[in-house]
Amino acid sequence: MSVTSVPGFRANGIASGIKESGAPDLAMVATVDGAPVPAAGVFTSNLVAAAPVQISRRHLAKGQAAAVVINSGNANAATGEQGRADALRMCELTAQAVGCATSDVLVCQTGLIGIPMPMAPVEAGVPKLGALLTSDSDGGLAAARALMTTDTVPKTTRQHVDLPIRRGGTIGGMAKGAAMLAPSMATMLAVLATDVVIDSHRLTRALQTAVRDSFNALVVDACQSTNDTVLVLANGALGNEPIEGPAEYASFVDALTAACADLAQQMAHDAEGATKCVTLHVRGARNDHEARLAARQVASSQLVQCSLYGKDPYWGRIISELGVSGAVFDPEAVEITYGSHTVCRDGVACEHDELGVFELMQERDLRLLCDLHNGNGEATMLFTDLTHAYVDENMGTS
Amino acid sequence: MSVTSVPGFRANGIASGIKESGAPDLAMVATVDGAPVPAAGVFTSNLVAAAPVQISRRHLAKGQAAAVVINSGNANAATGEQGRADALRMCELTAQAVGCATSDVLVCQTGLIGIPMPMAPVEAGVPKLGALLTSDSDGGLAAARALMTTDTVPKTTRQHVDLPIRRGGTIGGMAKGAAMLAPSMATMLAVLATDVVIDSHRLTRALQTAVRDSFNALVVDACQSTNDTVLVLANGALGNEPIEGPAEYASFVDALTAACADLAQQMAHDAEGATKCVTLHVRGARNDHEARLAARQVASSQLVQCSLYGKDPYWGRIISELGVSGAVFDPEAVEITYGSHTVCRDGVACEHDELGVFELMQERDLRLLCDLHNGNGEATMLFTDLTHAYVDENMGTS
DSSP states (O other): OGGGTTTEEEEEEEESSSSEEEOOOOEEEEETOOOOEEEEEEOOSSSSOOOOHHHHHHHHGGEESEEEEESSSBBBSOOOHHHHHHHHHHHHHHHHHSSOGGGGEEEESOOOSOOOOOOOHHHHHHHHHTTOOOOOOOHHHHHHHHHHEEEEEEOEEEEOOOOSSTTTTEEEEEEEETTTOOOOOOOOOOEEEEESOHHHHHHHHHHHHHHHHGGGBBBOOOOOSSEEEEEEEOOOOOOOOOOOOOOHHHHHHHHHHHHHHHHHHHHHHHOOOOEEEEEEEEEEEESSHHHHHHHHHHHHHHHHHHHTTTTTTOHHHHHHHHTTOOOOGGGOEEEETTEEEEETTTEOOOOOOOHHHHHTTSSEEEEEEEESSSSSSEEOOOOOOOHHHHHHHHHOOO | GGGGTTTEEEEEEESSSOOOOTTOOOEEEETTTOOOOOEEEEEEEEEESHHHHHHHHHGGSSEEEEEEEEESSSSOOOOOOHHHHHHHHHHHHHHHHSHHHSSHHHHHEEEOOSSSSOOHHHHHHHHHHHHHHHHHHHHHEEEEEEESSOOOOEEEEEEOOOOTTTTEEEEEEEEEEOTTTTTHHHHHHHHEESSOOHHHHHHHHHHHHHHHHTTTGGGOOOSSSSSEEEEEEOOTTTTTOOSSSHHHHHHHHHHHHHHHHHHHHHHHHHTOOOOEEEEEEEEESHHHHHHHHHHHHHHHOOHHHHHTTTTTOHHHHHHHHHHHHOOOOOOGGGGEEETTTTEETEEEEOOOHHHHHHHHSSSSSEEEEOOSSSEEEEEEEEOOOOOHHHHHHHHOOO
16 A cells, blocks of 8 residues: 555665654655656646755656655755756765666655755765665655654555456555645645556647546645645556557546545645535536636635634535636535535525434535536535634644 | 714615514615716625616616615515515605605615515504604614614714715715624625715715725625625715716725725624734736635635634644635735734745734734745735634524
8 A cells, every 4th residue: 555565666765864853854755776767746836846846847858767755844945046956966965875867766755945955964864764665565654654744644555457458457556645624834745656658749638637636636735835746656567558558548548536535535634724625516507617716715714614614504605605616607506415405506506404414514524515606617626614623723834 | 973974865774674673674764855866786696696686786777776674683584576566665655754765765684584574563663763854873883773783882974085076085884794794684784975066876886886996995805695785875965076087087986995995894793703913915826716716715615713712823724725716826926914923935834923923813903925936917805713702693593
């Protein structure tokens, strides 16, 4: 259940001293022999991209990588030229440890913004970590633990890729991010590995699709912080025919999406302080784009989030948010359903089982449906509530 | 200090029983003789516009009005055809009380969404209120009180219009809305009156400008709820030459903007639970539009708001929000200043007086400056912090 679930990858994680708490803070994933393999990445769309994002983008221009080095405890963002030099130095140290070129190393960092990167722990820690890389499942789990910031549990996944070869391929992965509810260090990082044979161009397209339907369907856009990064390396150890046909490509995309969605679900459930985990489905929009706009508007609403925390099925706030989302619809055609209870039909209140809704609102996991009755567009979004604990978590940086 | 500060207007407010608490909930403003005068309005841009917004828009098509009737305690939003009939009935009752045409009455409502309007209190209350209309200042204040929902104080204003006649003109006004911090009934309503002679076309343009630079510079867009409305009536009692020239028009716009800004400031300071009131200035954007985008993004950020509540000058969140605002700039040119303390220069942390910043963060009123160093565009936005009290206020509808 992690990157080491995939044949031909090694990983581990240690406490290097970047975090004053002494918790694990340095992770590495690499191919067994240090050879570069096809790789792809999706990065934050934030104009203020952190140093590791700038360096990893540059290194990925070749479409290959042999290793990924990750630290928690410092984001190395808004750190200027020195930050880039520090991120590059992490790659250089990793390359020496793994036995590859510096430009074949990708780097991810997460933590506070605007604080110079402490490099002494990195200088000592990376060589030590390189010597500890292992294909054992312990290594994959230790790597996942070293990614954690406000996460309370490590997040890992393993998915089967249905291909016409032996028992099919494998995708393994790990992630950090309690993206919605503990965003004092809001960065979302994920590193995935697979043994299938696929070129970097198709790998990139597959990753973009998978991210859109998983991490980017979390309410806080996964591509917004200074450091958000999702990476995948494909070492080809499966020895399958290269994925080129539409059927094989679809199988791979499905598995990669499932891996990312599994990690995204784990993030939502680990959202600190959240008392609700809501799956919002918008349908009946003119197109999928407008459905996504509508879903994002509702899910992002502080007012809707507060209502959910208060177990109050106040659909008035939902219809109001739909109205400013940019989606086009007839307000007097809207239908809003909590679980299986429709509380608003034709844009106005309708008779419903009030006791049933009351009982439903006590649940942690909720389904919400908004039907705009104006087309076939639909979208699903996962979000949580706004709580006292959220405010506590984000009042300070310490 | 209210609409009755302006010669030729009458007003009052009563408790009609719409609110179960027995607090004042019905207000009226009218010309002394019931004659229609030039009028203008700015309404919510929400697709889900409440019944009173639909009716007032229709009535304002003629560019004139004789009276405004307002209730708190129910928004009459998401109430369909019956809601429109109820809003129209309020206009009809008001017209009978004031002695004007139904189409010369504008209507505003605020409260919970999706609940049918209780009409019995309105049927009894409007005639009673009509008989109590007075030009005394007590009437203007009582009207302002009847607008309140989660407001803790009534909000009124009086501004001088500098015109080449006698002692110039007057603008009086009232508003409700603790827009940012108590948005369980997030509606922002304002009714302004003036004695200057101005046609409805110029009055409309002037109001649009005034709203943009006041209510719409509050972080929660004043034109987003289902019911937001700003109205102005100009009865011409001053007897000035009609405002046509650029100098006189500019004087009027300045005074109208000052009136709206005064009311907006009062809203920000009445934001329940807020511990900070922040004036954010963004400059150095490519143009004013991008400066507004950047200011709105920072001011809307839950993370920035939580930092301020925690008295934490965490500028990393500010630069991160600037980066996703849509404004174009060089991240390594950004300067961020708290009060007079610059904490980020060239996009990275810089030396500063930490004790001075610590002391500054204890203040209720803060100034924040973000300089993008990429042009002459600028914008100012007023916002507050995100607190436990905000969550409490918005957990339930009761």
